Amino acid sequence: QITLKESGPTLVKPTQTLTLTCNFSGFSLSTSGVGVGWIRQPPGKALEWLALIYWDDDKRYSPSLKSRLTITKDASKNQVVLTVTDMDPVDTGTYYCAHVEMATVWSFDIWGQGTMVTVSS
Amino acid sequence: DIQMTQSPSSLSASVGDRVTITCRANQGIREDLSWYQQKPGKAPKRLIYAASSLQSGVPSRFSGSGSGTRFTLTISSLQPEDFATYYCLQHNSYLWTFGPGTKVEIK
Numbered sequence: 001q002i003t004l005k006e007s008g009p010t011l012v013k014p015t016q017t018l019t020l021t022c023n024f025s026g027f028s029l030s031t032s033g034v035g036v037g038w039i040r041q042p043p044g045k046a047l048e049w050l051a052l053i054y055w056d057d058d059k060r061y062s063p064s065l066k067s068r069l070t071i072t073k074d075a076s077k078n079q080v081v082l083t084v085t086d087m088d089p090v091d092t093g094t095y096y097c098a099h100v101e102m103a104t105v106w107s108f109d110i111w112g113q114g115t116m117v118t119v120s121s
Numbered sequence: 122d123i124q125m126t127q128s129p130s131s132l133s134a135s136v137g138d139r140v141t142i143t144c145r146a147n148q149g150i151r152e153d154l155s156w157y158q159q160k161p162g163k164a165p166k167r168l169i170y171a172a173s174s175l176q177s178g179v180p181s182r183f184s185g186s187g188s189g190t191r192f193t194l195t196i197s198s199l200q201p202e203d204f205a206t207y208y209c210l211q212h213n214s215y216l217w218t219f220g221p222g223t224k225v226e227i228k
Contacts, residue, residue, distance in 0.1 A: 037217070047157075047165065047208055049217035060215050063122055096164055104170045106212045107155035111164040 002026035004036070004097050004112035011118050018084040018117060022097030029055050029075040033102035036080040038071065041114075042093040052100065053080060089119045123148055123211055127220040133228040140196040142223045144209035149189045153213040156185055156194045159222075160205045168207075169194065199225070 008020035020038070027034055037052035051071040052060045061069050070083045080097060094116050098108035124147045134140050144154065152172035157165035167176045169185035172192055182197040196203055204227055209220040 039219075046221045047159075047210075047219040049210075049219060052217070060217075063216070100212075104174075105153055106215075107153075107167065107170045107210060108165075108217075109167050109170070109176070111166075114164055 002099055002110045004099060004110060006095060006097050006112045006115040008095070008115055008117065010116060011120065012087050013121050014088055014119060016087050018082075018087050018091070020082045020084075020095055020097075020115065020117075022080040022082070022112060024078050024080070024097070024099070027099065029053075029073050029078070029080070031055055035100045035106070036073070037098050037100055037108060038080075038082045039096045039098060039108070039111075040091075040093045041096070042090070045093070050084075050095075051082060087119045092117060092119045123150060123213060123216065123218050125209060125211055125218050125220040127207075127209060127223050129223060130221065131224040131226065133226045134199050135228045136199055136201055138199045138228075140199050140203075140225060142194045142207055142209075142225075144187075144192045144194070144220050146190045146192075146211055146213075150211045150213035152188045153211055154185075154187070154192050155210045155212065156183075157208045157210060158203075158205045159208065165208060196225075 004024040035054040038050040053071045068085045073080045094114040096114045097112045099110040100106045154172045156169040159165040173185045206222045206224045
């Protein structure tokens with residue numbers, strides 16, 4: 001059974017860097033054909049894809065946020081980390097990590113519960 | 122960049138109604154499209170992937186169709202637990218884009 005869980009600060013100040021961790025179980029990021037992505041959702045608004053990392057360490061970023069995002073993995077710890085620099089109040093929202101696999105054409109099948117991040121001074 | 126639109130943005134329907142939601146891409150994405158259901162305070166749940174493949178465990182009243190630039194999600198007979206917001210997601214060309222969502226409310 002695949003599970004994912006996000007963790008990180010609930011409150012960050014403007015201009016600070018946000019670091020979120022996704023801890024997962026039930027699969028290995030060393031296995032060919034899998035990946036983990038990050039998605040966020042401002043309160044009352046739509047979902048927005050941020051970044052994704054594949055088993056082979058290939059990385060993809062949202063073009064609109066690419067300059068502020070870094071995604072890394074530690075397959076031995078079953079963790080994926082997302083950093084977002086220069087945080088702004090508009091970055092407030094729930095941040096989700098999710099599993100993808102080639103078998104289902106790289107769409108997000110299993111999601112974490114999400115973690116709420118508020119950006120405020 | 123691939124942009125996604127959904128219509129309608131919201132709808133009111135009764136239990137038992139047939140509901141159709143449309144998602145359009147501004148360029149062809151083959152069948153690289155999924156549908157999600159999200160209820161307040163919860164993570165999205167995948168219903169359909171590869172445009173028409175039903176996720177395991179999802180009721181058969183949900184179905185998806187389409188390819189290229191136009192896709193539809195159909196709920197054949199709306200149930201009380203189906204009132205939620207629905208999102209499409211394109212995953213073509215190693216980039217992912219969600220649609221703006223369709224809120225399905227009780228009439």
